[in-house]
Amino acid sequence: MSINAPRGTNDILPPDSFKWQYLEEKAKEICRKYNYKEIRTPIFESTDLFIRGIGESTDIVEKEMYTFEDKAGRSITLRPEGTAPVVRSFIENKLYGKALPFKFFYSGPMFRYERPQAGRYRQFHQFGVEVLGSDNPLVDVEIIKLGIDFLKEVGLSDFVVEINSVGCKECRPGYLDKLRDYFSSVDQELCDDCKRRIKTNPLRVLDCKVESCQEIISEAPKITDNLCDKCKDDFEEVKSGLNSLMIEYREVPTLVRGLDYYTNTAFEIKSDELGSQDAIFAGGRYNGLVKEIGDRDIPGVGFALGLERLEILLEDKELDIGSGIDIYIVTIGEEAERKGFIYLNELREAGISADKDYFGRSVKSQMKDADRKNSNYTIILGTEELESGQATLRDMRSGEEFSVVLNELAEKISNLFDN
RNA sequence: GUGGGCGUAGCUCAGUUGGCUAGAGCGCGGGAUUGUGGAUCCCGAGGCCGUGGGUUCAAGACCCAUCGUCCACCCCA
Structure with a gap:
């Protein structure tokens, strides 16, 4: 167990x-x-x-x-x-x-x-x-x-x-005496709990929820009058x-x-x-x-x-709590993963919240993961991107894509969030 | 401490008067699309049926106990 x-x-x-x-x-x-x-x-x-x-x-x-x-x-x-x-x-x-x-x-x-x-x-x-x-x-x-x-x-x-x-x-002591006297005079009509409360805590009788007690309570002396x-x-x-x-x-x-x-x-x-x-x-x-x-x-x-x-x-209200991330790095292959890991670190050091996959999943799955993690952007790194030094940045809300120079990635993302 | 409802897959729940290898939807993994999430379709993984005892040829189902959970009482935020 x-x-x-x-x-x-x-x-x-x-x-x-x-x-x-x-x-x-x-x-x-x-x-x-x-x-x-x-x-x-x-x-x-x-x-x-x-x-x-x-x-x-x-x-x-x-x-x-x-x-x-x-x-x-x-x-x-x-x-x-x-x-x-x-x-x-x-x-x-x-x-x-x-x-x-x-x-x-x-x-x-x-x-x-x-x-x-x-x-x-x-x-x-x-x-x-x-x-x-x-x-x-x-x-x-x-x-x-x-x-x-x-x-x-x-x-x-x-x-x-x-x-x-x-x-x-x-x-209060004077009022409690009054209250005790009043409830004692009508205690036959009160519930068992209230009979007990007259002695232990007469104030408590006042907010008894039992219906039969309600009428008696409404006639009781009020503290605000005393x-x-x-x-x-x-x-x-x-x-x-x-x-x-x-x-x-x-x-x-x-x-x-x-x-x-x-x-x-x-x-x-x-x-x-x-x-x-x-x-x-x-x-x-x-x-x-x-x-x-x-x-x-x-x-x-x-x-x-x-x-x-x-x-x-x-629970049912939508709060502005923003639990998502700024960018998710999708990588293809071992070389891209190693490089992606370094870019990830650069982004974080620039104050950008970023994450990647650690299961070696397919591109499709990594995109899905980015979606689930509520990422604003994704970027895909494969051999082509590493060779050209350029990659495609995807806006996950609009689906819009544009090209960025990898060495300027952190700077570029920062600018996106300043606007 | 007292009373009642409920415990079956990660989640929400089916499961007939006890009777076949315990199901569905969602979610998860893979694929259809050799590198693009949300829609659709296909395939797959995943269960000591809360736990312990009892009744029975046979228990997820019935009985008892126990633990947990939810709700109410007492009281309190």
Whole structure:
């Protein structure tokens, strides 16, 4: 039996790898415009970082982490998300001493031990941004806009923006009590999962998908009616900021976040073409996290975008990814192959992407190969060409042919692509 | 962790109530055109029918297990 890639992991092969490069380049380009700088943190971290940062009772920590002991007996975890490591790095490198806010972006693999499903993998890739050091609601708006710009840049337009506020340390506990009281008074009518959630995480009841729960949920107290003055003002400012940038959004009072550290703004950008995992990117404010991991009260906000999910949405769209080559050298006979190999090298040194056959195939097959490799031009080298020093260059799109002097080949091809 | 669908050629899939040397299309290699891709035609290569066990005179098909995959739940990007 041969060995397969572990469950829930994927090889990214050509031509898909070109798509990935394209997406990563576009993300970097947008971040440069917004003045967000790249941060690269380790793929694995101390397990404690995630327990403290994400929350002990969350599903991620309870059952989804790839955790193991290293040879010295330390508990290590493959990062399941990007925010906690960025915050750890921010504190460890004492970046709070520099000019704030710090604006980061990252892109890389994350790991969660879950059953694979549409748009969900055990190793998956996120592009994310984090802003540390400002609690200005306009920053919330800025990152939402950054994410939307990215989606539009890569050709997506079919998505909706949903926002909510989940309050802060001051106003959320009171709201949770209200919510718990309300659900407890009607718990007979709720599904079994929701009965359990009343105790573990009453906010979660709000986005239960069971139909019989919907009516009860619609009558539940709304967080937005129970925010403290500061949170209320901030939420209003987020909305007016979105309006000022002409970003359409929907207020969704039942939108909550699974991770403990979120405060205030929560948002999700969804597509209805993704099946059950419909969020392309999601995030929010986490004003309590830095204090949780370090000891300083520094506000933060960020989002994470699932690159595999974006990939799914872009599957049918034609992207300008250009995986072809400039020229393919067809050779006939051993002497021509040796010479062709040298010309090939010259072309490459001149910055031209070029290739040839390495199977000694027939001319017809080599032409076919050039076609498959999506070559713009082919040139044929046989004994005649070597003797005369001239060969025929064929434009594979138009079928047009013209004669070139072999010694001027690289120069000639360069000129063709300058036009 | 729970539930359901599916595993046959590189890919997409046929294969009847169990019964001949397991098929097609696409792709791949060669040729028709002794040196020109895409169209057409001809020829060819390529299969432990996911794996292990069981039922049977006989299993690609039926049963059990297992692995993988897809989808859904939980939860999440």
